[in-house]
Amino acid sequence: GMAYKDIPVTIASAPVSINVKEVPNTKKPVTYTGAVGKFQFDVQLDKLSCSTDDALKLKLLIRGSGNLKLIEAPVFDLPKGLEKYDPIVIDSITGRTTAIEGFKQFEYALLPTAPGDYEIAPIMFSYFNPATQQYESIVSQPIHLHVVLGKQLPANKKDKLSQFHNYNRSINAQNPFYAFGHAWYWMIMLLVGLFLVIQLTKHKWQKMWSAWIDKRNNRSNRVALKRMKKAQVFLDQKQIELFYEEVSKAIWLYLSDTLTIDLASLSKEAALEKLAARQLEQKIIDNVTAVINDCEMALYAPSIAEHKMQQTYQDTIAIITHIENSKK
Template identity: 30%
Template sequence: MNKIFLTLISLFFIVTNTFADEVEFTASSPKVVAVGEQFRLSFSFTARGSNFKAPDLRDFNILSGPNTSSSSSIQFINGKMSKSESYTYTYILSARKKGKFTISPAKIKYKGKVYKSNSIIIEVVKGSGNNQNANRGNNQGGRIQKSNIPASEISNKDLFVRVNVNKRTVYQGEHIIATIKVYTRLSLSGFEDMKLPSFDGFWSQDIPTSSQISLERENVNGQIYDVGVIKKEILFPQRSGVITIDPFELECNIRKRVRSSQSVFDDFFGSSYQTLKKKVKSKPIKITVKPLPETNKPSDFSGAVGNFKMQTYLDKKTVAANDAITLKVVISGNGNLKLIDPLKINFPADFDVYDPKITNNIKNSNSGSNGKKIFEYLIIPRHAGDFKISPISFSFFNTKTKKYLTLNSVEYNIHVDKGSEEQSTNIVTGFSKEDVKFIGRDIRFIKTDYFKLHKKNEYLFGSLTFVLNYIIAIMIFVVVMLIRRKHIKENQNISLLRNKKANKVSKKRLKVANSYLKQNKKENFFDEVLKALWGYLSDKLNIPVSELSKDNASSILQQSNVDNELIDKFIDLLNTCEYARFAPTTIDTQMDKIYADASKIISKLEQKIKRIRN
């Protein structure tokens, strides 16, 4: 425990020093405000700076500021600790007149260097008396009370939802960014019964957004709205023609001011409020999807659309027969990366080639799907000789140039030496592996030297051959019985049986976790990974489930002479899985890494514990 505590303290100081030099200076404010409306302008710096200089604010009335505040936080992400701090300089301003105004960058000094914030453009529109009165009313207190005011009184101009797309005409396979937004001039207290579009005809991917919907001002046809982003999706059309995006439906809870009576006390103590429910529905969106051109379409084109690069790596060019070679193909760029299938590669017929291991390292953002997809082929040459892997080609349609592009790798020459287990020194050319095997069975070579002939089925009772066969049969029977008795005894020893099957059981659980990973079922995935980790430890070291804890696990692993570094990785992975189960969002690449780390850690523990016990 003392070692773990000291390690955490050391990590704290290391992370603090590391993050101290990574500073940001950002300015933020509403994008749209009304004339005379008060709003907040903030400048945030992620360190303790000095000599803060505000920009020229002559186009606005300064009601307050600069007011200084600070905050700090410590986070554990994927088992790693990070510390962040922020110092904020805030102004309360009001706009004087209509127009678009640019607030230039502020300046601050830190460690002898001057940092500048970003500039901000603020649109000032004509003020609305109704809006201002409504905003003042929303800030008053009051009790929620039933009222006869129907929800139908709420105008569609005061509350509506939209599905905004960045493009309405695309090629098949070209990505579209769909952003679902709610627009309101009322006070919202929550949402219910959200019904997302089915996105039929599209392959869709989530863009991570905050679990908390924050509202920003936008100018829509001269009216100011509070606008919140509910969801973002990347859509890849899978067929040509006109595809309709279904309407988005949402039920909003609206906090509305009402008078409970004609009492003059309402003017002093504030009016009452009621919560109204209003269902809103977006309009359907039609997307025109153009088919990919047939002219100059490469023969190996399989549907990749975007802008990509290809890299190939061969780990060995000289190898002994029956030794493994790894060929890695990396496709990187922006587009429908996850839909790219393994490439067609012409391997020599003498090579055994296994299905590729596929790794996705892809991030979804407002610019689409970016990252890389890796195919790793395990190749085993079976006989000596010189072989070639022809250039690997990958074709895709570039939506910017509206042309097909084919990328080619180099040709790989592989020299295979005779292996220790190779049966034949002859190299047969012009035949496949199946042809060689068939010839070996079908035709026997003519014997030219002296040889003896024996009568077939000549077998005398009591001969030496008969006695030897009889003795061998008895010995085999005795060995089989001894092995069977040992197996029965081991099965009766439950702890020993659990110990032997611990690795096998954990692999089965990780296989289930991998299926959940492919289905993007995050909670199920992390549950299975945790079961695999805890289950392996319980079975391998015979720890009762009731006694499973991180402290106990760490202590028992130390007693088993497992390295502290491996123990720390095991505990960190447990922490990461437990945190990710309840985190609002988890990136796919993080799940891929967690799955890979779990497999490696269990494998290393298995090797270490076996070595120690043997």
């Protein structure tokens, strides 16, 4: 065959000037958190009626083009009686392509602590639009939520409990020593009750989190295989760049969902470390490294990457299949 020799060559590109403007300080909304571009904003609650035993999902979806990676969650308050937890952040930007369009979603878990009718006030998202050179704000509609009492003490038991408290108060008024002991007794009972509530809430949250992880993993498998079907089309058509771009999206998004690593923190090192912790076969871990390296190489040397397309496709399918089987 033909022999070749690698010769290092140093070249330099022409300097590139970038003019970065600051966003104007005049007329800046108090709700502005750094978003620049053109966006749509939507707020959704998965249930409008529930009980105090239920957990809710509040989704804030930002879609459009701009600095999606840098956008922070809009600030909002909830009425007393609704508790929120730190959001799960999902976005469509992998950082491996030049695309700046996509979405970013902040998903909050809400827990109602008391029955009643609640209104989640309109939530405002503000951004600077370079096309109009103006700040623009989008305000969601208010959301009304009806909460009923869950599996707690029924009314008749509450009445008996109230009578029992009144009976104890009458005894305490006559016997100061008993009142002192009674206070300590109820303090201990309060601490025990508080401990039980914390444990039950923790158990409920863990079940909800586990169910969400299972749903996310199932979704990640379907999405990855769907992308690989698209990659198969590009493979058959010998479209090198589109093939590797689709494989890159498939493997990175699959690893992010399966290993529960936020896309902002996802790297080759972080993914390999978590895969090793799962005690997967070394061959699979090596395949992950090879696929990621091949996708990166295709950006700079597509002619060299062309002959690896079939192997890259097979390795990626093997990775997804093996990891899915290891979950069973």
